[in-house]
Amino acid sequence: MNAPVSSPALTKNQTLVFDVLDRSEAPMSAYTILDKLRDHGFRAPLQVYRALDKLTEFGMVHRLESLNAFVACAHRESSCCGAGHGHGTVAFAICESCSQVMEFHDHAVDHRLGDWAKSKGFKPSKTTIEIRGLCQTCAA
Amino acid sequence: MNAPVSSPALTKNQTLVFDVLDRSEAPMSAYTILDKLRDHGFRAPLQVYRALDKLTEFGMVHRLESLNAFVACAHRESSCCGAGHGHGTVAFAICESCSQVMEFHDHAVDHRLGDWAKSKGFKPSKTTIEIRGLCQTCAA
DNA sequence: GCAATTGATGTAATAACATTACATTTCAAA
DNA sequence: TTTGAAATGTAATGTTATTACATCAATTGC
Numbered sequence A, B: 001m002n003a004p005v006s007s008p009a010l011t012k013n014q015t016l017v018f019d020v021l022d023r024s025e026a027p028m029s030a031y032t033i034l035d036k037l038r039d040h041g042f043r044a045p046l047q048v049y050r051a052l053d054k055l056t057e058f059g060m061v062h063r064l065e066s067l068n069a070f071v072a073c074a075h076r077e078s079s080c081c082g083a084g085h086g087h088g089t090v091a092f093a094i095c096e097s098c099s100q101v102m103e104f105h106d107h108a109v110d111h112r113l114g115d116w117a118k119s120k121g122f123k124p125s126k127t128t129i130e131i132r133g134l135c136q137t138c139a140a
Numbered sequence C: 001g002c003a004a005t006t007g008a009t010g011t012a013a014t015a016a017c018a019t020t021a022c023a024t025t026t027c028a029a030a
Numbered sequence D: 001t002t003t004g005a006a007a008t009g010t011a012a013t014g015t016t017a018t019t020a021c022a023t024c025a026a027t028t029g030c
Helices: A012-023 A030-036 A045-057 A107-120 B012-023 B030-036 B045-057 B107-120
Strands: A061-064 A069-072 A091-095 A101-104 A123-134 B061-064 B069-072 B091-095 B101-104 B123-134
Touching: A012 A030, A012 A045, A012 A061, A012 A069, A030 A045, A045 A061, A061 A091, A091 B107, A107 A123, A107 B091, A107 B107, A107 B123, A123 B107, B012 B030, B012 B045, B012 B061, B012 B069, B030 B045, B045 B061, B061 B091, B107 B123
Parallel strands: A091 A123, B091 B123
Antiparallel strands: A061 A069, A091 A101, A123 B123, B061 B069, B091 B101
């Protein structure tokens, strides 16, 4: 047991895309990723989008909706709330100055939004929480 | 007193764009709005984007980041938390079947995210909360 | 072994969303 | 009445994402 929850062996393209994202300090757009991978034979956006779709499905990559960009999941195997990836809603704090992204969970927030949904009969499929602003360093 | 908090008289284009959004059941993209306003002399996307920028600034329109689309603010003058627009973070529940959007506040969520930010020294400027899923009717 | 199916890939073209740059107009305040 | 700020008009371009279709590779069932 304790095998990766939802990360089957990655294909070549998925590995390339994940590695680029994982090594990046900042979120990257699909086209920026494409440019980084031209040397590895990537020629078209679809190659990137397809890999991103799968990686997102596996929970290894997150899409930042307010940026139209992507980040590698910051949670390593088996974090706080259950084994590995596949946890509840993830929230992001995005620094508009240095582009650093902090990823976090908040059970209370999850729970509260869940309660709201339940009270309205709304069935959530995906929840986005993104805080834009200035990180401690940049705000100083 | 009790004058609108942040809604100076709208210009012609702002009024046209707001009216289209306000009458719509569903969120609209900038280009959809443009098409609706061709009869009124709109020719270019920028006319729409400029109006949307101002309306968003006034708090009369919200951008749905996960849809790249816009909705008129559902809160009428002087809602629960302070006078009119200009309240805290607004959250959205977006039905992926019928496109209906529910707008709501949750002080507890606001507060919780605010506390997280404070604990990290992060200074929020704008917070996005969007729940995608199925509304009660469509989930049935 | 070998068709049949399924998932991944390659490529081109196009669609959808958004901004830059620059010229012109409007209108209220000095 | 000038003048300065905001709004507008228009064209061109930049950025993000998808559709369509052909090919390739691995697995499965026979």
